[in-house]
Amino acid sequence: MHTLFHKVWNAHTVRALSSGQTQLFVGLHLIHEVTSPQAFDMLRQQGWGVAHPERTFATVDHIVPTSAQTRPFLDLMAEDMTIALERNCRQFGIQLWAPGGVESENQGIVHVIGPELGLTQPGMTIACGDSHTSTHGALGAIAFGIGTSQVRDVLASQCLALDPLKVRRIDINGALRPGVYAKDVILTIIRRLGVQGGVGYAYEYGGSTLDAMTIDERMTICNMSIEGGARAGYVNPDKTTFAYLRGRRFAPSGAAFDRAVAWWRQLASDPDAQYDDRVSLDAASIEPTVTWGINPGQSVGISERIAAAADEEALTFMGFERGQKVEGRKIDVAFIGSCTNGRLSDLEEAARLVRGRHVAPHVKALVVPGSQAVRKAAEAKGLDAIFTKAGFEWRGAGCSMCLAMNTDKLEGQQVCASSSNRNFKGRQGSPTGRTLLMSPAMVAAAAVAGEVVDVREMLEEAPV
Amino acid sequence: MAAVTSVTGRGLPLRGDDLDTDRIMPARFLRAVTFEGLERHLFEDDRAADPSHAFNNPRYTGATILIVNKNFGCGSSREHAPQGLARSGIRAIVGESYSEIFLGNSAVLGIPCFTADRASIEALLTLAERAPETQMTARVDTGVVSAGGLSIQADLPPALRDAFMSGQWNPAAMLLDKYDEVEAVAGRLPYISGFPSDT
Numbered sequence: 001m002h003t004l005f006h007k008v009w010n011a012h013t014v015r016a017l018s019s020g021q022t023q024l025f026v027g028l029h030l031i032h033e034v035t036s037p038q039a040f041d042m043l044r045q046q047g048w049g050v051a052h053p054e055r056t057f058a059t060v061d062h063i064v065p066t067s068a069q070t071r072p073f074l075d076l077m078a079e080d081m082t083i084a085l086e087r088n089c090r091q092f093g094i095q096l097w098a099p100g101g102v103e104s105e106n107q108g109i110v111h112v113i114g115p116e117l118g119l120t121q122p123g124m125t126i127a128c129g130d131s132h133t134s135t136h137g138a139l140g141a142i143a144f145g146i147g148t149s150q151v152r153d154v155l156a157s158q159c160l161a162l163d164p165l166k167v168r169r170i171d172i173n174g175a176l177r178p179g180v181y182a183k184d185v186i187l188t189i190i191r192r193l194g195v196q197g198g199v200g201y202a203y204e205y206g207g208s209t210l211d212a213m214t215i216d217e218r219m220t221i222c223n224m225s226i227e228g229g230a231r232a233g234y235v236n237p238d239k240t241t242f243a244y245l246r247g248r249r250f251a252p253s254g255a256a257f258d259r260a261v262a263w264w265r266q267l268a269s270d271p272d273a274q275y276d277d278r279v280s281l282d283a284a285s286i287e288p289t290v291t292w293g294i295n296p297g298q299s300v301g302i303s304e305r306i307a308a309a310a311d312e313e314a315l316t317f318m319g320f321e322r323g324q325k326v327e328g329r330k331i332d333v334a335f336i337g338s339c340t341n342g343r344l345s346d347l348e349e350a351a352r353l354v355r356g357r358h359v360a361p362h363v364k365a366l367v368v369p370g371s372q373a374v375r376k377a378a379e380a381k382g383l384d385a386i387f388t389k390a391g392f393e394w395r396g397a398g399c400s401m402c403l404a405m406n407t408d409k410l411e412g413q414q415v416c417a418s419s420s421n422r423n424f425k426g427r428q429g430s431p432t433g434r435t436l437l438m439s440p441a442m443v444a445a446a447a448v449a450g451e452v453v454d455v456r457e458m459l460e461e462a463p464v
Numbered sequence: 465m466a467a468v469t470s471v472t473g474r475g476l477p478l479r480g481d482d483l484d485t486d487r488i489m490p491a492r493f494l495r496a497v498t499f500e501g502l503e504r505h506l507f508e509d510d511r512a513a514d515p516s517h518a519f520n521n522p523r524y525t526g527a528t529i530l531i532v533n534k535n536f537g538c539g540s541s542r543e544h545a546p547q548g549l550a551r552s553g554i555r556a557i558v559g560e561s562y563s564e565i566f567l568g569n570s571a572v573l574g575i576p577c578f579t580a581d582r583a584s585i586e587a588l589l590t591l592a593e594r595a596p597e598t599q600m601t602a603r604v605d606t607g608v609v610s611a612g613g614l615s616i617q618a619d620l621p622p623a624l625r626d627a628f629m630s631g632q633w634n635p636a637a638m639l640l641d642k643y644d645e646v647e648a649v650a651g652r653l654p655y656i657s658g659f660p661s662d663t
Binding site: 011012013014015017018019020021023025027034035037038041046048051052062063077080081084121123124129130131133145146147148149150152153156157158159160161162163195196199200226227229231252255256257259260263295313403404405422424425426427429431432 | 480482484486487490491492494495496497498499509510512513534535538539540541542543544546547561562563564565568569572573621622623624626627630632633634635636638639640642643645646649650652653654655656658659660661
């Protein structure tokens with residue numbers, strides 16, 4: 001009668017702290033160049049070591065340039081922050097994957113490489129100094145985004161001081177209609193439950209729609225749990241999860257894999273598990289979804305009009321009016337990438353749409369693979385040629401224009417069709433820049449049309 | 465570590481729901497290996513767009529209690545946001561609600577994030593706007609926030625309240641205490657012991 005969340009929480013509980021919080025062991029710690037340097041400085045100030053360097057893995061993703069990744073980087077701050085991470089990892093014996101270093105082919109967005117390398121496994125507690133750590137829940141892990149002082153705590157002790165979360169079960173049942181993707185599902189969930197609705201909760205996603213989804217799709221859903229206020233989101237491990245993990249570098253192998261599967265199976269929520277709340281959605285009711293506002297809950301279906309009750313500040317900033325459709329909105333930039341939608345399957349679906357077509361002349365379009373492995377796999381399938389022939393830039397791996405810490409930024413009031421996760425004011429690097437969140441296929445369609453369109457119309461035309 | 469039992473000072477009223485950490489500290493100011501100087505960039509883009517922004521208003525210089533609405537600090541987990549607030553002199557936040565990551569990041573810096581209902585927050589915001597010189601006191605033990613003749617009831621998560629009261633709001637040392645218990649838990653996790661055949 002327990003949920004996966006409670007089983008994993010209990011298995012990792014060290015003790016109740018005198019403060020009343022729970023001391024929780026962290027099975028996997030992922031770090032990157034932006035939220036870790038101060039944590040290492042705090043360690044040095046205290047004279048502390050790293051308790052379990054073998055359970056921490058590092059990469060560079062946030063500031064890393066995606067145009068040219070040869071070292072030294074032209075962006076001097078990106079170079080400095082990478083050097084700082086290299087020095088810290090060397091001092092404390094932590095595995096780092098970065099351009100110019102060992103196994104640099106493993107570099108990528110931290111939430112893409114964790115699952116890809118088999119580091120992320122069911123039943124683990126995972127922490128990373130990044131709010132989209134919830135992504136790893138797609139494999140049945142309980143994964144928390146943390147701040148830098150907590151990065152210090154995990155480095156020093158391999159533990160966190162946390163309060164337990166409530167669990168909300170979200171059932172999505174039925175088949176998704178053509179042109180509707182995992183991104184549309186999570187945008188719809190956030191719209192329905194609100195950007196604050198998940199505060200205090202972990203979201204457990206299930207139902208026949210989730211059962212039928214690939215791990216990539218489940219990652220898109222879990223990734224944006226935090227946009228709905230839920231610090232963690234997860235899907236119970238099943239045969240899709242086990243098949244995904246088999247043969248991955250850090251996954252158990254041989255007979256140990258079978259024993260692992262037996263353990264993973266028993267971690268899944270019991271059929272009679274008690275939930276603090278339950279919500280259900282009909283998959284067939286979801287259509288391609290786009291945001292019109294300045295938080296990820298402000299969205300509409302592509303055929304819908306912006307509601308009369310829409311927030312004034314958001315409308316003014318975005319240049320929309322009540323009753324208007326987002327369809328037809330002219331775009332300046334198209335961005336395909338990020339920890340939400342920068343995996344191989346995302347690029348394949350986008351490539352399917354742009355093959356034989358061309359980006360509208362006024363649109364700057366870029367594809368930023370989530371990892372070097374995604375990039376390599378995409379190139380092996382010829383996707384890079386499809387994208388570049390269609391007028392997209394084909395980049396190296398990183399977070400890039402999702403948060404605009406590198407040189408990829410919006411300018412002025414540019415409008416960006418983006419497969420990323422946040423449409424906050426200023427998020428894509430221009431204080432007045434405007435972001436429309438949507439699926440990678442919708443971004444591809446918008447890039448070609450030069451404006452927001454219903455991807456289903458483009459899918460109906462026979463692919464060339 | 466000192467106990468945080470109460471915070472006294474002037475209030476800084478900042479209206480708006482869902483003020484995310486990108487707004488509080490835009491990502492370009494994360495291009496640094498320290499937190500130094502972040503206080504200069506708090507709400508930098510919002511302040512540029514709105515000259516009347518509370519963080520532009522000299523009447524609130526030196527305020528120590530930030531008053532906010534719903535879901536403050538949502539979005540990115542960047543500790544740079546509460547670090548900037550702490551370095552600007554903010555010692556407590558009173559609002560309708562917070563993202564959990566922001567609340568935790570603030571707590572570890574010794575900044576309690578109190579929650580109260582909308583009407584109480586509205587009263588507090590209005591008072592701070594009308595009379596910025598008003599001294600306010602937010603008490604950790606009782607959750608009472610008093611200002612002039614106004615007194616509202618606010619809450620802290622019980623574990624955090626106790627942590628502030630006992631001076632244990634930074635858990636790092638506690639987590640390192642009795643470390644054999646940590647190793648014992650780790651040793652029982654099958655993925656750490658390599659899924660041995662007896663699990």
